[in-house]
Amino acid sequence: MSALSNIILVALGILLTLASLWYGQNHHLLPESAAESAPLFDSLFNSTMTIATGIFLVVQGVLLYCIVRYRKRRNDQGDGDPNHGNVLLEIVWTAVPAVIILWLGLASLDVYQAVYGGADVGGHIHAAMAMESSHEAEAGDPSYAYTPAVLPGKDMGQPDLVVQVQGMQYAWMFTYPDSGLVASELHLPLNKRVRLDMTALDVNHAFWVPQFRLKQDVIPGRETHLEFVPTQLGQYPIICAELCGPYHGVMAGQLFVDTPEAFEQWQEEQILAAHPEGKAVALASESQPSSAFATAYQQRLGISPSELSSLRLHSGSLPSAG
Ligand SMILES: [Cu+2]
Numbered sequence: 182m183s184a185l186s187n188i189i190l191v192a193l194g195i196l197l198t199l200a201s202l203w204y205g206q207n208h209h210l211l212p213e214s215a216a217e218s219a220p221l222f223d224s225l226f227n228s229t230m231t232i233a234t235g236i237f238l239v240v241q242g243v244l245l246y247c248i249v250r251y252r253k254r255r256n257d258q259g260d261g262d263p264n265h266g267n268v269l270l271e272i273v274w275t276a277v278p279a280v281i282i283l284w285l286g287l288a289s290l291d292v293y294q295a296v297y298g299g300a301d302v303g304g305h306i307h308a309a310m311a312m313e314s315s316h317e318a319e320a321g322d323p324s325y326a327y328t329p330a331v332l333p334g335k336d337m338g339q340p341d342l343v344v345q346v347q348g349m350q351y352a353w354m355f356t357y358p359d360s361g362l363v364a365s366e367l368h369l370p371l372n373k374r375v376r377l378d379m380t381a382l383d384v385n386h387a388f389w390v391p392q393f394r395l396k397q398d399v400i401p402g403r404e405t406h407l408e409f410v411p412t413q414l415g416q417y418p419i420i421c422a423e424l425c426g427p428y429h430g431v432m433a434g435q436l437f438v439d440t441p442e443a444f445e446q447w448q449e450e451q452i453l454a455a456h457p458e459g460k461a462v463a464l465a466s467e468s469q470p471s472s473a474f475a476t477a478y479q480q481r482l483g484i485s486p487s488e489l490s491s492l493r494l495h496s497g498s499l500p501s502a503g
Contacts, residue, residue, distance in 0.1 A: 197238050205231030215417060215438065216393035217410035218296040223394070225292050232281055296395075297408075340376035340408060342369065348379065348386035348399040350426045353419055353434035362451050367419060367436045369411050370444040377407045387422035390436055396422055411438040 205227045214223055251261065344367065345356040355367045369375050379388055381401040388407065389396040392415075397407050419434035439447060 193242075197235060197242070200238065201231045201235035204234045212391050213413070214392060214394065215411060215413035215415060216390075216395065217412050219392070219394040219412075221292045221295055225288055228288065229285060232285075339374075341373035343376045343378060344369075346377045346379040346388060346399065347382055348388065348421065348425075348432075349382040350384065351421070351428040351432040353388075353421075353432075357448065360448055360452060362448060362455070364451055365434070367434060368444055368447050369436065369438050370441045371411060371414055371438055373441070374408065374410050379405050379407065384425050385423050386425050386432070389420045389422040390417055391420070392417045398423060414438050414440065 208227075208230055210230075211223060211226065214220060343358060345358060346367075347354040347356070352365065353367070355364050356362070357364070377388070377397075379397065379399045380403065381399045383401060385401070386399040387396060388399050392413075393409055393411070395407050395409055397405050399405060415438055417436045417438070419436050421429060421432035423429075425432065437447075
């Protein structure tokens with residue numbers, strides 16, 4: 182090879198590396214990231230994208246070069262030079278992908294363990310639950326007794342909030358055990374560690390929030406978990422990522438990341454809406470009856486301020502609204 186073609190080859194290599202690195206960071210294929218662990222996935226994805234771009238450019242470049250360089254020329258009736266293998270080339274194109282695959286595998290494991298803490302998030306059949314369900318089957322009871330599972334060896338610190346998630350054809354249901362609130366929307370406070378304890382009521386579903394880079398199967402008779410910290414205020418779609426029936430495509434929920442204050446207020450409003458008998462109590466016990474919060478409820482319930490002040494109810498019967 183001449184010195185000139187060596188220089189051209191090195192220059193092409195540098196150009197190709199730069200192009201791959203640039204595209205790996207600027208592909209815009211991912212939605213915004215809104216959870217603490219999302220950047221880990223993103224950096225792994227970007228690295229994969231960088232490598233894939235490099236390989237794509239090399240393969241397409243060599244292909245184009247060969248098409249032009251070894252094209253059939255006029256009056257050329259020959260078959261080209263006889264080539265029989267190239268041991269060095271074969272070693273290189275076996276070793277390079279092997280190293281890449283190995284590295285990707287290890288890096289993926291790293292990210293997986295960082296996000297899921299090495300816990301068996303895929304859900305395992307708990308011995309007790311398996312026994313329980315087999316007893317029920319014997320007894321002819323089709324209903325399944327749901328037992329909360331213990332997270333095996335997960336060391337992420339205690340979550341600030343636990344929400345039970347139930348997937349069913351074709352909706353998501355969220356239960357907040359601390360307040361007893363059941364909602365069709367998932368509201369979470371910003372920058373708090375959340376654990377979702379998930380199960381399905383009928384068939385397999387999958388809980389997927391693309392902006393959080395989290396996806397987890399939701400399975401009847403098992404409990405699976407997700408643990409994460411939402412880091413960006415906003416509204417995000419919850420998508421069912423497991424074909425679960427004819428209306429699987431419409432099985433979508435909404436996830437709201439609220440400020441802690443807005444989260445508390447939402448919870449109070451939901452509890453009030455779910456317990457109409459508690460509304461008058463809440464209004465009567467509201468320390469500032471003229472606040473926007475109370476006023477809204479007065480108007481909605483059609484209670485006049487004089488009626489409100491005549492209410493003599495104690496606040497003890499209000500379900501824990503704060
Ligand atoms: Cu589903």
